[in-house]
Amino acid sequence: MNTVFHMIDGAPDPVAPFSHAVEADGWVFVTGQMPFTGTAVDEPYPEGIAAQTRQVMLNLQTVLAGCGLGLEHVLQARVYLLHFDEDYAAMNAVYASFFAPGRRPARTCVGVSGLAKGARIEIDFVARRPGAA
Template structure:
């Protein structure tokens, strides 16, 4: 089995200890994305951070040769599950209007950069 490392020039820079994504076979494993810009500045409240994290994930998928329509699983981590679950879902529903994939959402104590959200996904190549 061969694996391919993906680094996207369009996405928020990956830290030196991991890649944006790894392709193994026909499966793309996308590393976690928080809702920040290329200078690592968080993008507002939970809605702004959710939008930025989803857009970043889409850029990584594009660099890997696939897109959000080929996602099979998303994992979401929220630092304030009680307060942020509903507003996160509002943005998420706009990004994925038909929810064609599996999803998990869990509450965590702390996220990188003090972010409100981090998400990762698994997708297939077309």
């Protein structure tokens, strides 16, 4: 098995010891992204769940692009919400806007008791490289 550990220029710096993405046999596992607006992990987050969701999705797109992929290659997503009941509807509205209807990845969304650096949301992806056997 050929494994590639991706660190992507322009993506937010890791908040812990991890790669932005790990690829094996065409499968690309994208580490959960936080709503950092730049690359430094001490930058403030945008206000509110809609803005944080949008920023997380933009950060995920940066990582995917660094791997030569896009949202159309995403097969599965996991969403972690700090304030599940309060943020679920607004998060869904923003999240849905990034995917074409009928082409949305499988997804799990869970409420959590805490996220790194006080974020309200984190999302990770599993993608598949086109043409992978």
